[in-house]
Amino acid sequence: MHRHAGRPGVPCGRHGVVAGAGGRRRRSLALREYAFGLEALHRFVAGEPLWRVDEAVAAVLACESEPVDPRL
Structure with a gap:
């Protein structure tokens, strides 16, 4: 994934958005x-x-019961 020096959520590369720390956590929980x-x-x-x-x-x-910040 391409990194963007701007704010998280800014369109970037083929994935559409830059994943912040929250996006990585949510993805990790989903994969687990x-x-x-x-x-x-x-x-x-x-x-x-x-x-x-x-x-x-x-x-x-x-895994489903682990709290995830809804703002992510």
């Missing part, structure tokens, strides 16, 4: 939540015990 969801699906399809599937599902729910 997605990875835990995939892990839960993999465990379920592999026929693992439900308590193993529930571990990954609980991790997804924990």
